[in-house]
Amino acid sequence: MCAETPADMRHPNHVLDELGFRYDPNNLFQQTANALLEAAEILDLPHHLRLILAQPKTEVMMHFPVRLDNGDYRLFKGYRVQHNNILGPYKGGMRFHPSVSLDDIKSLAVLMTLKCSLAQLPLGGAKGGVQVDPRSLSRDELRRLTRRFTAALDGNIGVDHDIPAPDMGTNAQIMAWMADTYMNFNDHMGKHQARAIVTGKPIEFGGSHGREKATGQGLVYTLERCLPDVGIPMDQMTYSLIGFGNVGSWAARLLAERGSKLITVMDHTGAILNTHGIDAADLANYVVKHAGVAGYPKADAIDEKTFYETQVDVFIPAALEQMVHEHNASWLNCKVLAEAANAPCTPAAERILLDRGVLILPAILCNSGGVTVSYFEWKQNRQAETWDLEKVDRQLKKHIYTAADKSLQATRRFNVDLRTGSYIAALENIGKVYDMRGIFP
Ligand code: GLU
Numbered sequence: 351m352c353a354e355t356p357a358d359m360r361h362p363n364h365v366l367d368e369l370g371f372r373y374d375p376n377n378l379f380q381q382t383a384n385a386l387l388e389a390a391e392i393l394d395l396p397h398h399l400r401l402i403l404a405q406p407k408t409e410v411m412m413h414f415p416v417r418l419d420n421g422d423y424r425l426f427k428g429y430r431v432q433h434n435n436i437l438g439p440y441k442g443g444m445r446f447h448p449s450v451s452l453d454d455i456k457s458l459a460v461l462m463t464l465k466c467s468l469a470q471l472p473l474g475g476a477k478g479g480v481q482v483d484p485r486s487l488s489r490d491e492l493r494r495l496t497r498r499f500t501a502a503l504d505g506n507i508g509v510d511h512d513i514p515a516p517d518m519g520t521n522a523q524i525m526a527w528m529a530d531t532y533m534n535f536n537d538h539m540g541k542h543q544a545r546a547i548v549t550g551k552p553i554e555f556g557g558s559h560g561r562e563k564a565t566g567q568g569l570v571y572t573l574e575r576c577l578p579d580v581g582i583p584m585d586q587m588t589y590s591l592i593g594f595g596n597v598g599s600w601a602a603r604l605l606a607e608r609g610s611k612l613i614t615v616m617d618h619t620g621a622i623l624n625t626h627g628i629d630a631a632d633l634a635n636y637v638v639k640h641a642g643v644a645g646y647p648k649a650d651a652i653d654e655k656t657f658y659e660t661q662v663d664v665f666i667p668a669a670l671e672q673m674v675h676e677h678n679a680s681w682l683n684c685k686v687l688a689e690a691a692n693a694p695c696t697p698a699a700e701r702i703l704l705d706r707g708v709l710i711l712p713a714i715l716c717n718s719g720g721v722t723v724s725y726f727e728w729k730q731n732r733q734a735e736t737w738d739l740e741k742v743d744r745q746l747k748k749h750i751y752t753a754a755d756k757s758l759q760a761t762r763r764f765n766v767d768l769r770t771g772s773y774i775a776a777l778e779n780i781g782k783v784y785d786m787r788g789i790f791p
Contacts, residue, residue: 364385365400377601380425381697382457386464389773392764395781396790403780406459408432410478411452412502416495418490420559426430428480428499430506430514433459435474436783437467439510441721443550444671445479446524454671455479458517460723461692461714467776468753469718471725476512478503484519496524501533507532508547509539509732516550518595518670522562527552538626549724560742561720566600567743568719570608572711572752573664576758580685581711585609588662590684591747592616593669594637597690601668602630614652614660617669620644621657660684667694674699684710689713697736704767714776715753722749 361367365387368378383404390400392428410430415423431441442462455477463475467670481498484492499500500507507514508613516525516639525548526709532547533601551557560567577584587610591598594617602612611627619642622628628649636646644651652660658681666681667673674682679699688711689695695703695710724743729735737745753772761771775778 378452379457382460405432406431414502427712429455430478431455431459433475434463438472440476440512441473442476445517446484446519449484450479450481464776465714465718467779496527497531500528514548520551549727559739561723563600564723565597565720569601570604572716575754582663590614590662590665591665598668599634606630616657621652622649623647623652712772
């Protein structure tokens with residue numbers, strides 16, 4: 351308990367109270383830490399480990415100037431949060447988005463720790479980003495921003511220390527600029543070693559086959575493993591999508607190959623519906639040209655409420671955090687919610703959905719395909735190898751199936767929902783390693 355915190359602001363979770371958190375139920379980091387601590391309680395994880403895991407190990411925040419094309423300078427705010435590295439080097443994406451904030455990045459770093467553990471990767475959890483709308487910058491400005499941010503990160507990242515990757519608003523080109531900048535500062539270790547500093551690079555520059563579609567592919571493998579339990583055949587599955595960026599559009603194209611039918615899509619430009627099914631590849635081409643789904647001629651425009659209320663087997667949020675909240679959760683008409691995005695449901699929304707018997711496939715399982723293929727890329731770079739797509743997909747499937755099985759087993763063993771089960775499975779692994787290594791000194 352923190353003596354200075356007024357009683358009405360004290361956190362109901364005793365670990366967060368002990369750490370001095372002022373209770374804020376809408377704060378994403380507190381929500382995430384609370385969910386982790388609830389799983390830790392069920393698992394009976396030692397108290398000191400709960401304290402360690404309820405806070406990131408390192409939080410770096412930096413301000414750096416970038417010259418704009420018109421000659422002016424703008425100051426940007428960048429972050430890198432390293433949550434935990436008991437299992438291996440820190441790993442996690444770099445987000446370029448106007449809403450990037452320290453608390454959100456902290457929360458996403460926690461999820462990366464759990465995700466890496468559940469996916470059986472020898473990696474820890476981190477996340478970072480810059481508060482910027484990348485669409486408002488020219489290509490040259492974006493390159494200068496990326497290089498200056500990478501330089502500002504300096505020794506906080508490293509091939510054996512912390513390995514960034516793409517996230518919302520970043521892509522293979524940005525990873526190439528990050529790697530190139532780092533390689534210019536760190537050529538003592540040899541170019542081929544130094545390029546393992548980031549994953550999600552272009553294939554020609556040390557990227558892995560299958561990395562671009564990896565998160566969507568991981569989602570498909572998760573559904574393949576979990577849907578038989580609830581009696582939904584993938585070739586008859588209907589679904590809705592929020593977000594048609596990298597994750598959503600790849601998931602849709604891969605699900606089309608399995609015969610699943612995309613009924614509605616919503617993104618920042620609007621929502622569309624076609625009960626006969628939306629052609630994912632055709633929509634992806636349209637979105638490249640029109641920057642969003644609005645106006646797509648082969649579907650009807652619908653309002654947000656109709657989007658949420660449309661009956662489907664599986665609802666897939668693949669955009670920002672906290673999109674499904676207490677006001678729209680009761681509109682949903684689905685049997686399964688598959689979290690392709692990180693933390694898309696608020697705790698209040700989750701309670702509503704669980705009470706209605708909706709199966710929630712948690713983000714640390716559903717979207718672990720991205721970091722898993724990142725791990726394959728890092729491994730290929732370090733061993734100077736190139737795996738073909740067939741090997742990447744085969745290995746990815748193995749990791750996802752095992753993660754799903756471990757989550758389902760913990761769910762049954764502790765009689766909890768699947769999110770709690772997946773967190774327990776991830777924490778159990780982390781707890782064992784802490785137990786073996788002990789706390790230094
Ligand atoms: N940004 C992705 C995630 O949230 C991928 C991270 C990585 O590849 O390291 O899982």
